[in-house]
Amino acid sequence: MSRARLNLFIQPEHAKRLNELALKKGVSKSSIIAAALASWLSPESGDQREMVIAKRLDRLSRQFERLERDQNILIETMALYVRYYLTVSTPVPEAHQEAARAQGKLRFTQFVEQLGRHLQRGRSLVRDVHEEVQTTGEHP
Template identity: 50%
Template sequence: MKPRLNVHISHELSERVEIAARRPGVTKAAVVEAALLGFFSKEFDDQRDGALIRRLDRIGRQYDRLERNLSITSETLALYVRFFLTVTPPLPNADQDAARALGKERFEYFVGQLARRIAGGRNMIRDVLEEVSADESEFFTETEIDALRNVRGQQANPGEGATQEAGDE
């Protein structure tokens, strides 16, 4: 005689067991026993582990992209602040109160714009890339475009043309 096991299962699962047991020669006990054997089998563990590994790999790739994007954003901000602090001359004492008031007003405007963009799900980089045309003729003269093409050609074939001296960048 086999051991008896009493369990409580959901109504949905119970209905599925009933449907499976309607087949000729199949009992509810056989359906439950087959399901438990499958659950405890090495193959089930391998399938579950494989699915888990795939999910972890996907999460790892997403994390790597987030880390890269955060690094780019941090570096961009640091370069901007360094540039801004380098080129901005100090204000005379008489103008500092007016500058603080204007700075506060501009910062409040900036925070409002930021809040609206985030709430609207907009992305500044995507917006800028859509607005800016990639056509070189809008940014350079024909002479400059030809010079760029020549430089690109030399970079593609590093053994040809003039050599770059140390210090030229």
């Protein structure tokens, strides 16, 4: 098989890495360049690369859609809670504010502990609610 001689100019750091790879693999630099060029020019590898990239993009799109759905659920939940809280809560008289603060601190501590237990179980409340809505056929 005849071969064509080429004089190429590459970046010094690429030349260094090519040298190291050739020494490590015990092959010539020409054979590494030939294999890389064959892979790059091969129509099959180009199609494979495109398929792999398309699969990855599809997966990323699905993950992004789930994140967007979860974020929308979180925003709506928070907005609904704040509206409800502001609608039903009455102002605390001055004489009872210290007791109310202590009760609020206790409730918040309990909330954080419950949240910690829920997160340790590895389940997502957003996912649970979404699955429940899907099984009952309701739409948020």
